[in-house]
Amino acid sequence: MSLNTFGHLFRVTTWGESHGPALGATVDGCPPGIAVDEVFLQQWLDKRRPGQNKNTTQRQEPDAVKILSGVFDGQTTGTPIQLMIENTDQRSRDYGEIAQTFRPGHADITYHQKYGLRDYRGGGRSSARETAARVAAGGVARAALNALIPGIAVKGYMTRMGEVTIDRDRFDWDAIDGNDFWIPDAAAAPEWEAYLQRLRKNKNSVGAEIEVVARGLPAGLGAPVYGKLDTDLAAAMMSINAVKGVELGEGMAAARLTGTENADEIFMGEHGPEYSSNHAGGILGGISTGQDVVVRFAVKPTSSILTPRRSIRMDGTATEVVTKGRHDPCVGIRAVPVAEAMMACVVLDHFLLHRGQVGEGPRGTIG
């Protein structure tokens, strides 16, 4: 019910503003006895951290995570885990203009209309900086998943950035971590980079499409009819800043297909049921089938651009906004580790929910 919280049993509440003293995540419901420390968490934060290459913002934020509670002698204790990231790169500056002006495409105007006041420094609570806290929490979820579902993998990658897309025939899972765009095709990275730098020089930005896959999930996770695994994944992705669409498996394209085209036929494989295809994205009736769970989402272009856009001030007068700050020309790139974190949290949550209601013992077998 906390509006800044997600999850049922594994519950993550993020807190903090872009330019406040710190931000973080309160993680409740983690299983006890999971090995986790700041070094393990930091690797995921580093993956999201800006300033690492010329394709992301040049802000330098160490984003060092501290564990303040819930971990003892290197293991989770089952009590709330507080993860804090101090804000160190808070440039002192004059916020006079931005304090009075609503940047187009940002939440400045709606926060003002809703609450009557807002922390205008760097977008305050609506800044994508909040996602650092999610990545930290996702690290805890990964640690628990690794312990509870051996062999599970949660990985995200870009599939489109404006006019450039990946070539599915050249898909290379192992290439994803080796380039600045998290794309599954190392050879394509230079083209992506050239495209993005051209946009940047044109004082523009661009949208992106990201796919996240959970591989190695057992069948049976998820639940009817509002706690469906896909329902929670859709909410998780849509909650990320700038996301405008979420797809599962075939996604929006399912509207174009016929029943014969869309059918995932079922076979008996060596280790259980197998499917001829995965239009369903690994979920039927809200419950995992044991196939890859495949989620895709779109991130809108960064709203903060150097090209002037018309807007208004709090007093209603007209103005033009040119965002001179250090901004990612494609926020979608940094959405990849965030989406992975969200998926890890959702999958762990459903694992725990399933264990709670149904237990660990043998369930419905086939064959």
Place this chain on the structure above:
Amino acid sequence: MSLNTFGHLFRVTTWGESHGPALGATVDGCPPGIAVDEVFLQQWLDKRRPGQNKNTTQRQEPDAVKILSGVFDGQTTGTPIQLMIENTDQRSRDYGEIAQTFRPGHADITYHQKYGLRDYRGGGRSSARETAARVAAGGVARAALNALIPGIAVKGYMTRMGEVTIDRDRFDWDAIDGNDFWIPDAAAAPEWEAYLQRLRKNKNSVGAEIEVVARGLPAGLGAPVYGKLDTDLAAAMMSINAVKGVELGEGMAAARLTGTENADEIFMGEHGPEYSSNHAGGILGGISTGQDVVVRFAVKPTSSILTPRRSIRMDGTATEVVTKGRHDPCVGIRAVPVAEAMMACVVLDHFLLHRGQVGEGPRGTIG
């Protein structure tokens, strides 16, 4: 936390199986003093009801809703409202084969794998029949919205069915309720019908894309960062049977746009802020802008078709499934009133949440 519940303050829990004695919705948190009766609710159920024309299933279900609690002297009392729909069209038949077989594209196999047993009659809990309960609850939400936000309208319509799409230039809001497909273009209906009948004759089915709009919402509804209005809408739509993708405003296409293209510039209009466009779909930072809130989603083709599909039985043996029952060739048509109901519930919920946290008094004004 109930997995069959949605909403924060306006909470809807649906219950019931396709072929059990009844199904319904337990609605908690409705404001008191709202005029509502069975006649008002029935109109929405009738809109969803099958058997009304040749483009939907020929099952005859009266779907008569009964109010069992929470309404007194024609007004809500603020206590839980129980809405029950008795199942009358339960043909007695032999379920022998279906009890042992997993229909491809259905939740038969995942329910079995999760729970170890399932009510196999007509899909049981996973049947789209469950959405009748949502429509009933949505009727209550509509009654409350009408009282609390005068002038609000929540309307859905189809935008695509397989290869046929609407022509945005011919969009006619008033035409939506006048044809079998809920399309905003009366003249196009015959083409849609011909297309669908051709598919039906070919023993096939087809997917659909539906758009739902909430018009007349005040600015300020929704909340960071996980109780966002778009997050809850995405979850609401994804929870509907067979939905594979959800979009807000520009949706997945946002991945193709540049920042200059995607910007919704802000002007000062006569009654407050206005926007040059609505790529955002009426929501910024999870909070409504006062523009139309526009959600789009895709429904996969009906999995139950007369063309044989390969599958397996509980014992692992191979089989072929031909679904001979009375099924909609395009379940997307009947998803329209369901999506309207979900949107009405979500919008009301966020109105109440906002009133709870922020109050009714004046908030941030502009100009």
Place this chain on the structure above:
Amino acid sequence: MSLNTFGHLFRVTTWGESHGPALGATVDGCPPGIAVDEVFLQQWLDKRRPGQNKNTTQRQEPDAVKILSGVFDGQTTGTPIQLMIENTDQRSRDYGEIAQTFRPGHADITYHQKYGLRDYRGGGRSSARETAARVAAGGVARAALNALIPGIAVKGYMTRMGEVTIDRDRFDWDAIDGNDFWIPDAAAAPEWEAYLQRLRKNKNSVGAEIEVVARGLPAGLGAPVYGKLDTDLAAAMMSINAVKGVELGEGMAAARLTGTENADEIFMGEHGPEYSSNHAGGILGGISTGQDVVVRFAVKPTSSILTPRRSIRMDGTATEVVTKGRHDPCVGIRAVPVAEAMMACVVLDHFLLHRGQVGEGPRGTIG
């Protein structure tokens, strides 16, 4: 968050008014594969049912429970279980006076002040009749507990009714079900009955103290710091109509003790830790110790009495209220099966919560 719901994973939402068409409970989160039917549930409803002897109200309500969903072939399916009890003994009468008057000690006045309207027939939603739905839900919880924790027993009994109390030295667990007062001392029942009949003849009513025990619980159920087992039990008991106090173990008397008196010393027994006493009531730090969990609560005297009490009408004019209806002189008697039901639900819920977060495997062992 539903205000008419309790439980975390095993969630019970009750609905319905005293004189509406029906009332019931929506039970979500029950484990699948639990054998349960209407006959099993009915035995608990019969225990609570009025009109069975001269010490309770003479209303005749069959209180027949129907299972509308969630059970198939005699087993729970893991989906929501709808339990409905139709109201059959709704005497048609003139509610003119009661519709305008606030009965002292009842919720008439606060419902009116809160909601602006109320179902005044028989107390509407605030009637103790609502507890029939809890007892039905408690029956489901008992069925699940019996399957999941073999040997567990949940039993309640009266310990005080006005000036009469039980003699702890004559405590007989097996006598509880054999008398009209659910007291653990068959020989004392005539004295209790004489006392109560004297009060009834004097047009008066009386309060009661009830103790409920869960025996056979494993250690480890419950969780810090707000999901404590005792926190949920306190809320569960306080939510029952007319309850004014809740105690765990030593209860309010703990305020009078010293640390040496109150200490439950720990020994190593044959099967694990044992305690020299149970001042704690079987819970330390919100988590079960494996001892009996002992909860006690007080029920105020029935407010509906034949002796006139002064009150006001909706228009503010003074009046006197004499309640001529059929009322229990001691509602505490019928609170016994209700409290058992609540305890069964809470214990099951914490069993599932524990299994979800911690799992079924070996936890901290001793010795």
Place this chain on the structure above:
Amino acid sequence: MSLNTFGHLFRVTTWGESHGPALGATVDGCPPGIAVDEVFLQQWLDKRRPGQNKNTTQRQEPDAVKILSGVFDGQTTGTPIQLMIENTDQRSRDYGEIAQTFRPGHADITYHQKYGLRDYRGGGRSSARETAARVAAGGVARAALNALIPGIAVKGYMTRMGEVTIDRDRFDWDAIDGNDFWIPDAAAAPEWEAYLQRLRKNKNSVGAEIEVVARGLPAGLGAPVYGKLDTDLAAAMMSINAVKGVELGEGMAAARLTGTENADEIFMGEHGPEYSSNHAGGILGGISTGQDVVVRFAVKPTSSILTPRRSIRMDGTATEVVTKGRHDPCVGIRAVPVAEAMMACVVLDHFLLHRGQVGEGPRGTIG
């Protein structure tokens, strides 16, 4: 659903262990525009802080609270408020013995049995030190209440400590803050002190009874049937460390009364309904009457005493525990500000819930 969270709309999640780097509270759902700062919060922490006089523990903890988020320019923004209290008095010491031993009356054994591991330093998560976070959150609730319900007062005081009790005839509301025991009778304080020092010298401790009153609440707060105001208050108080019983109004003594004795008759006063008495404790049917809301609870004697108590070690061997640390001989004293904080949170939460569901406008009037 977070087990370390309480509240519906105003949600408080506490985190942290006694000897970790910090502890705190994540407060979500606070209304925006409430003036609050660290100085305002600190006054309540100082009230709870140990080491202030010889009747409480001599530990010196500054308990300085820091606001890390959710407050901007001295006002709440409507986003999560993170309150952190760093642990400064963490004496480095050898935990060898305590790490292996279960202290009687403490949660050492149940945490071990539940989680398989525990932070044994100073009780870890189960330490009463956690209540500092609640007091900080309660400060935020007080600030909001002061703004939303002018004239409201929430005050707690001791009514019993072992064998000494307050004299209701000498009750002085204004004396409460002027003595070490928060008793409403300044002249009695020396007797209380002498009694407590005698116990301390005898290496013993003692229980306490505390009463908390909310004065100035409007009628209509609370809701049937599980979100009752008294249900939430009972849970709130029972969740405080060492609490064994909770009473509302007449409390457990209601079991001894007859209906004529217990009746709170209703009159029409100058400003609305008035009552002849307040056996109900200001709540009918779970909803506030407008009278004082009166809650009472009992705290068990401090389990950590200098008198040896028998116990066992993790390996099952017998031992004796003598707690040499700096401990309060009566933890009940410091429970007073904690209970006030909990009550402030619950009352604010129900104010917001009511505003959400029912609104701010006129509801049921009388006269």
